Amino acid sequence: MGASKQTNGLVYCFRKTHSYIGFKKGYNFVLWFIFAGALLGFVLARLQYLSIDDKFRVGASPGEWYWLRHGFRKVGITLHLATILPAGILVIFQFVPIIRHKVLIFHRISGYVVMSLLLLSNIGALMIARRSFGGTLETQVLIGVLAIMSTLGISLAYYNIKRLQIDQHRAWMLRTWFYAASIITLRIIMIISSKILTRIGGYYRAMPCDEIAFLLDNQTQFETSYPQCFVANGTIDGWIALPARFDRNAAQIGNSLGLTFGTAGWLALFMHAVGVEIYLRLTPRESERLRVVSYQRQLEAGFGHAGSAGLTVDRLGDADMWQPPKEAPI
Known part of the structure; x- marks a missing residue:
């Protein structure tokens, strides 16, 4: 009770x-x-x-x-x-x-x-x-x-x-x-x-070396992990096919989201x-119900095709022309 x-x-x-x-x-x-x-x-x-x-x-x-x-x-x-x-x-x-x-x-x-x-x-x-x-x-x-x-x-x-x-x-x-x-x-x-991709593994996406360097706070880690990013005179250039992993460093997390x-x-x-x-x-x-309201307001405003003055299917397609009901729906 x-x-x-x-x-x-x-x-x-x-x-x-x-x-x-x-x-x-x-x-x-x-x-x-x-x-x-x-x-x-x-x-x-x-x-x-x-x-x-x-x-x-x-x-x-x-x-x-x-x-x-x-x-x-x-x-x-x-x-x-x-x-x-x-x-x-x-x-x-x-x-x-x-x-x-x-x-x-x-x-x-x-x-x-x-x-x-x-x-x-x-x-x-x-x-x-x-x-x-x-x-x-x-x-x-x-x-x-x-x-x-x-x-x-x-x-x-x-x-x-x-x-x-x-x-x-x-x-x-x-x-x-x-x-x-x-x-x-x-x-x-x-x-x-x-x-899911991290669990499966084997998914890669190319990422610019500049972006990887920006994301990795540890410069030593960057130099050790991605030596191919360095060209003449120690300049950083190129792209790396980076693993898409959601459980590693910021670069690989961002790679998986991208x-x-x-x-x-x-x-x-x-x-x-x-x-x-x-x-x-x-x-x-x-x-x-709203179409009936539209019909009433369009009549008061003097619009032609009251009930269908806007973009409605009966004016644009092959549907039968809409007719106002005798009683408004509850």
Whole structure:
């Protein structure tokens, strides 16, 4: 009897909590709590990296600081972190229903800020793509594709909200930030992959001798381990096929992370892109409810094709034209 009362009390508290912040369905609150919580934790853990010359220099992946410590690449990483981290915090509140309903002005202003910050962060990411985590070809393409996907997504979200197509605005905002948040899953996969490759052994990647020397504090160890890096007059030059091992010195740890970053990124992006489409397909009632709201607001604004004034499948594809229901969905 006591356990039943306790369970009922927990259920009541759960329903009270998600209803208080505007979620009509408990599963939506749970998903928001999990994914928004993961994003918030990731961002808060990296706010310290805004101190580029101090915290980022110490905490970055081995080899990152060698390439990003000066010039336009330092400008790029500074721009990227200074924009994407605040955007990651603000966007969490964009998906809280009570804010959209009760504090619409905050939602609108914050939305414009988030869009601007995301676009600027993509510029910063592209500036460092050539050298980020080794700058392999798959890494450069990954960063480029992710920048294109998120830029296109946020642009479509903006277009649809200007056309008062709220259902499509929701869909494209969800897609954009699921794409962007793949960077969190990427790091989990990257570390696991690096440890697996270390266990298997036999994986190598070329690394410049200058970078190896920069990463190894012990100059004697560097001279002894990599004598082929020294040319005439003791000058350091050339490249070394370095083992990718997560359990050795900083150079080999950085090498393993650089080897797995691109692959982990593509896998993470695939998982997030598929995952968000599954979620959108599993919540058609919410999409339909927002489309009815869009229909009403588009009528009031005098738009043609009310209910389909934005980018909708019935205007772009061969679907039947959408018709407003006699009763709005619950």
